[in-house]
Amino acid sequence: MREDSFLISSDVTAGYLAPLDDYINSWPDYKQQWFPSMQKITTFNNKNYGIMDGTDVRGIWYNKDIFQKAGLPTDWQPKTWADILTAARTIKAKVPGVVPINLYSGIPMDEASTMQGFEMLLYGTKDPLYNYDTNKWIASSKGFQDALDFVKQVYSSSSLLGPTNDIALNTQAANTVGQQLLPQGKLAIDIDGSWLPGSWQKGGAAEWPAWQKTLGVAKMPTQNGEDPQYVTLSGGWAYSISANSKHKSDAFNIIKTAFNKDNLAFYDVKASQxxxxxxxAEVADYKNLPLSDFFTGLVAVTQFRPGFPAYPKISVEIDRAMQNVMQGQSSSDAMNAFYNAVKSIAGDDKVEKRG
Incomplete structure (x- = not known):
């Protein structure tokens, strides 16, 4: 069974998936070769339920031509959130006719808003979304409010830095950004995923031979440059085995064969994973992929969404809070509404506040 890693916990809770630990323990490749973060992402209640076939990471794409016109460095690497906003405001002032920055936000873009947008901010603060020590959701914190304030600054109606609502609050925003705004030189900064070049390659949805010359990449900084200085998140897909399978051992042998070094290298190259x-990561065809070293280097330090059944519903409430501040609500009111929503979803005893 091919599983979206972010739904593994829900499917385990529903009784669909078999634990793989006994099989993994007899397969040295797994513990030796899969990045620890890629082992953790498929673990729920201290048991492993999937083998990742590829992943993604997130960072900042920026248009070097636009940066040059704005008098900004073309080897840009922001160290704080403030650096990002300063660059966007400089572009707005000096390069009219382009969107300074895209940050996915609001309900229509669903998980892209949560993961590419909000969590790339929140995970750069000292306040995470989930407290693994207390087993509670942190539904109210300074970091959460600061992240909402960043969204508010990007989408302020009086000094708009992001796309207009007809683009941002549209289910096709990702296609508009990746296949139109970026290739057409109409967007300066895009906080987005490692998969974008798939659309620009020959045969892709928006062929763009000049993208490697035009675009730069930067790591997403933590809020004020605190250690570990940069942040990224990963998702991706795994192969799992049905809890009802009568041939679990045979199924795992198929996974082992499909995921040996040569076969997985072939897949990851072809699928732009x-x-x-x-x-x-050391296979020649993989190393020859554009930016493979940059993005693969982020896997060792990546984070991921809390793997619990309540997360998909909580994710929608994050999107709602983002959309509320986009439309003028204060960050404190939006966070309070989020806090009450999470209590309804997870239960009063599973939610906490941080000062």
Whole structure:
């Protein structure tokens, strides 16, 4: 069964998936070669339920031509959130006719708003979304409010830095950004995923031979440059085994064969995936992929969404809070509404506040 890693916990809770630990323990490749983060992402209640076939990471794409016109460095690497906003405001002032920055936000873009947008901010603060020590959701915190304030600054109606609502609050925003605004030189900064070049390659949805010359990439900084200085998140897909299968051992042998070094290298190259295997990262065809070293280097330090059944519903409430501040609500009111929504979803005893 091919599983979206972010739904593994829900499917385990529903009784659909078999634990793989006994099989993994007899397969040395897994513990030796899969990045620890890629092992953790498929673990729920201390058991492993999937083998990642590829992953993704997130960072900042920026148009070097626009930066040059704005008098900004073309080897840009922001160290704080303030650096990002300063660059966007400089572009707005000096390069009219382009969108300074895209940050996915609001309900229509669903998980892209949560993961590419909000969590790339929140995970750069000292306040995470989930407290693994207390087993509670942190539904109210300074970091959460600061992240909403960043969204508010991007989408302020009086000094708009992001796309207009007809683009931002549209289910096709990702296609508009990746296949139109970026290739057409109409967007300066895009906080987005490692998969974008798939659309620009020959045969892709928006062929763009000049993208490697035009675009730069930067790591997403933490809020004020605190350690570890940069942040990224990963998702991706895994192969799992049905809890009802009568041939679990045979199924795992298929996974082992499909995911050996050569086969997984072939797949990750063809599918434009960031590899979860350390040794695949050294395969020539993989290393020759544009930016493979940059993006693969982020896997070792990546984070991911809390793997609990309540998360998909909580994610929608994050999107709602983002959309509320886009439309003028204060960050404190939006966060309070989020806090009450999470209590309804997870239960009063599973939610906490941080000062």
């Amino acid at each position: 960031i590899t979860p295997r350390k040794d695949v």
